Amino acid sequence: MDLSYGEAAEAFRKEVRGFIKAAWQPGELRGAELKDHIRAFRRAAIEQGYLYRSVPKRYGGSEQPVDVIRAQVIREEFGRARAPMEVGGNGVNMTVPTLLEKGTEEQRELFIRPTIEGDYIWGQGYSEPGSGSDLASVRTKAELSADGSKWIVNGQKIWTSQGMQATHMFMLVRTEPDAPKHDGITYLLMDLNQPGVTRRPIRQMTGEQGSHTFCEFFFDNAEAPVSWQVGERGQGWYVSRTTLKHERASIGSADGLGSQFRKLVELAQEMGRIGDPLVRDRLAEIEGRVLSHRYTSFRLFSCAAAGEDPGAVPLLMKLLLTEIGHDIALLAQDLIGEEGMTEPLGAGGRGPRGPRGPNKWLDQIMGSLGNSIAGGASNIQRNIIGERGLGLPRDLAMSAEK
Amino acid sequence: MHFHLTAEQVAIQDAVRGTLGECWGMERLHAFADGEADFDAESWQALMALGIGALALPEAEGGAGLGLLDAALVCEVAGEAAAPGPLIGQIVAALAVAQCQDAATRALLPGIASGETVATIALDSNLVQCARTAQLFLADDGAGGLCLIAAGEGVEIEAVSATDRSRPVSRVTFGSAKTYPLFVAGDPMVQRIRDAALVLIAADALGGAQHCTDLSVEYAKTREQFGQPIGRFQGLKHQLAHMMLDVEPARAQVWYAAYGWDAGLPDATRAAAMAKAHLCEVYTRTTRAAIAAHGGIGYTWEYGLNYWFRRSVHNRAWLGSPAQHRARAAQLAGW
Structure with a gap:
């Protein structure tokens, strides 16, 4: 096993870094000027072959051969520089x-x-x-x-x-x-x-x-x-069953989960609870799951890079992420204690707000419930894992239909 | 970037699985469990004939030049089969001796690598697997270092009724026995050897948990109630899905811990602690869930699930509980 991306990828990383350094200069730009700069940057990034790699050139994409490692390097470097990536959303992920x-x-x-x-x-x-x-x-x-x-x-x-x-x-x-x-x-x-x-x-x-x-x-x-x-x-x-397979494998959600876990540890520190053996035990227990998710993402990424079939493993990832989110929510709720009795201004995630305290975790605590519902409810995920992953017979109600 | 098994690694697992399939089935397990012996020579020799004792040794030492990862893959299959013998002790002792400078100790290597000399782990507890058979005990030297203690004079062994019937323990007391030095306190190898043992226990737990999941899924497909295979009922289907959700992602954690040991990553010690803690939790949950999924048949002696349950009890307590390793991991993270 080897978790490095290899020399060719590191050379490519340098190239991407150089491009971003030259082309992404938002400085003090605001409003329409910033918008124009973002648009120009994306156009240049497409010309370099960094964005919309699966979209043919005649429709405005960069039409690049499938290469999950290059795609990952691009995500990492754009992320590091906070440079604009693909516009994302349902349009890019589903319509296109x-x-x-x-x-x-x-x-x-x-x-x-x-x-x-x-x-x-x-x-x-x-x-x-x-x-x-x-x-x-x-x-x-x-x-x-x-x-x-x-x-x-x-x-x-x-x-x-x-x-x-x-x-x-x-x-x-x-x-x-x-x-x-x-x-x-x-x-x-x-x-x-x-x-x-x-x-x-x-x-x-x-x-x-x-x-x-x-x-x-x-x-x-x-x-x-x-x-x-x-x-x-x-x-x-x-x-509607058409799914995007092109360069789909990434370790993005693992990085997101990892940073959420680090914030949980920071919360325990801020609340003065990190010395509590019970808190340390729960943190480490949750981290056991976080690491399983992380290394399994590496595994899926590695299979995709090698063009090998990862079997049923991808079916697990959504439910796994959801369940870990619940574990994090429950510990966060204990850690914030009575801070949870008040909501921060501008509750509910996005939008302008003032300074935020430990009760900002209410967003994650409540939001983790949304993850059990959105994009395929958890009980549906369990059916999918059972039926497609383990080969168990289909649910009677559903098999009667088709 | 490569973080999944190679064709060679899959072949190693298939070879071990094939060998154990020939010499270690449920019938043998039942007979062994009800017998007096703490060691099964036939399956041991068959495994050692595959070169398992020398698998992770450098080629210069007559080994296969593979890593702890490959050894973990072997231990995973042993866990699947609930194989007898101190396989983990043997592999870890070979790794230790190969890194040791003492000439007299090093002279033990050929015997350990070939499997003719049986070595077992006697660390942190006086309950020791296969102690009545083992010729060498990997033990603390009394000052925080590691040594090998030779069986015979100065080693007292008291039979006990062992929970894990596949790798029965005895109670061992060391007096003034013959000792071979390995590493003194403060030598980084002391921790490395302990880490290797933790990773291999995690691998054994992974194999056992996977086996219990497989048995449960197979049973749910064939067992009928109310005119249906019971696996069609969502209550059970969802429990089985959660077994898979617990076991399959944990596999990559074992790989990472073993790879981290081989590559000497800075977080290798912590990864070993996390893997031991997490996989032993998974094993405990999975064996319990498996027996629940089977219903009455799972609670019988004859069906045999109890052997894996018992092995999960042993693995969990062996070289420190999950909570102890989580406490270490918290410390190592600087929390």
Whole structure:
């Protein structure tokens, strides 16, 4: 075993570092000037082949061969310099790969470049009130207009991240009400700035509200051109299963977890509890899990770099991260003690706020609960691990369906 | 960057698994568990014939030139099979002697490497695996260093009823026995040898925990209740998923600790402590969960899960409890 990235990667690292040093000069820039500088920096980084490596050049990407180690070096160096990386979000992570795999040439021309340049922000229109983990039970309905040129959409979507900023939505709508559940769904793209669309922020248990929280969307005869339908009519469920595999392996979430754990240790120190044998024991016990997650991320990264199949291991990572988050939350709650009786100003994560004390951990303490729900609820993860990881027979309710 | 097993490492595990499959099945385990012996010569010779005693020794010492990582992979398979014999003691004693400068001690190396001389660990406790058979005891020299004590005069052995039936312990008292020096107090090798033992115990725990998970999953696929394989029921399915969630990520922690020892990483001692603590917790949880998943059959002697449960009890207490190693890890982190 060898955890170094090798000489070629270190030479590449120097090159990336040199580029960032020359091209990323935000200095005192603010507002529109800063925005322009970021845009210019990203363009230069794309020219170097550092960003949007899986996106063809004709759509504005850098079209590089798959190389997980180079991709990791780029993430590390951009992260270290706090230089702007890819714009991220649902657009880059979901819309772009879906269009590259299943979209029409017209859709790719229309959407990919403005998405990776950050002009189009995409909301995900999968969840509906009542649909929960049974995602294919979508009821939002789309019918063809009389002339057959447009889909007319009626219904409701919920839990859309960046919903207040979103300019567009990729969504699952029911188009064939008489077809079997999974075969009556169509995948549509929609412009959200139109009279038939109403959006409303959802106030979360953290208190977070306003422009950065999740939204619910109401569709009242909203329209989407038929040419914005991705894949065949009725095949939307299968289009939505398209996943991005390209350079996906990274040790990013392990680094995030590691820094969260370090902050937990710092909290124990700040609260004067680090000498308490019970606290030390709990910290070390949690760290046992944190390290298991970290080294397993190395393992997945190593398999990806070598082009080898990691088997069922990737199925574990989301639940593992979620469970460790709960452990951290429970210890943090004990450590902050009575500080937890008050909330910091601007509770709920993002947004401007004043100085923050130990009670800032309330964000993590409550937020860890969200991780058990978002992106595949923990009990669904357990089913996936049991069925796909261990080969146990499928749940009766689900196997009856398909 | 390479942090998964090579084809050669997988082949080493397959070879050990194949050998143990031939000479150490449930029937042999049952007979051994109910017998008087604390050592099984046939399986020991079969394992030693694979070169396990010399696996982690440098080629100049007649070894295979592999590392503690490869030794850990072997111990993992031994844990899977609940193999008898002081395998961990043998490997650690070989590592110690190969690094030692004393000529008389070094003369013991060929016997240890070939497996003809059986060595066991007698550190921190007078309950010692396979003590009635072992010819050498890896022990504290009384001043914080390490030595090997020869069996025979000055070594008193009292039979006890051992919890772990696969590697039975006896109570050992050392008098004025023949001693071979290894490392004096303050020599970094003292800690390194202890670390190696912790990593190998963690590896044994990993193999045992994986085996108990595999048995439980297999049982859940075949055992039917209410006209269904019980593995279809979410209550059990989720418990089994959590066994996998506990065991599989911990595997990489064993790899890291062994790799850290081989590479001499600055956090090697802490990684060994963390791996020992974490894997012994995983082993305890997994054997308990396995018996629960099996229901009544898991509680019988005959089915045999108890051998792994017993081994998890032994591993957990051996060379310090998880809590003791967590306390060390906290200290080593400067908390």
